Amino acid sequence: GNSVTQMEGPVTLSEEAFLTINCTYTATGYPSLFWYVQYPGEGLQLLLKATKADDKGSNKGFEATYRKETTSFHLEKGSVQVSDSAVYFCALSDYANTGNQFYFGTGTSLTVIP
């Protein structure tokens, strides 16, 4: 079946530090991969996505590369800011007879301190 495993949190970093949040997946087909971000009291927003192997998704300084050989989609940012404090979810989508299905990791809470 399909599943997503992501790094346990919480993660606390100083401003301008390097960020990595690990994500690995299991999929039966050819999934698309996503990172979502959730700010306090809000819904999930798409941060970036990759739809096939070796694709790199990027947005707002965040990057993730779809690695089929290691079934991974790790999120990275070179220099985090206080405003990046949020919960990050790795997710995959796979299309089945019953439509597009999404599978989410448990989320990683990030706090960036000045």
Place this chain on the structure above:
Amino acid sequence: NAGVTQTPKFQVLKTGQSMTLQCAQDMNHNSMYWYRQDPGMGLRLIYYSASEGTTDKGEVPNGYNVSRLNKREFSLRLESAAPSQTSVYFCASSEGIPGQTEAFFGQGTRLTVV
């Protein structure tokens, strides 16, 4: 530019009461979803609707019912609320194209059952 709209945003129920959570999307998406978010458990799928006129159970359907009223609207009903249903509920929608598009989320409904 509304996207996915959920009502209400907050609700307190007494055990045994019933209520309906409303969700509407204006993106002409085929697929709609209801998730619940609990600490440490990520998002769990309650029900989904791949297209107008169809609904299917997700991972945690017990205690809930849904109605896909039309292409825009997908409601979630709690017939007899229980404290275990205290959670944050998110509605989402997706184009439904095989594996290629992301899910768009509403702002969430924070439900407390006392």
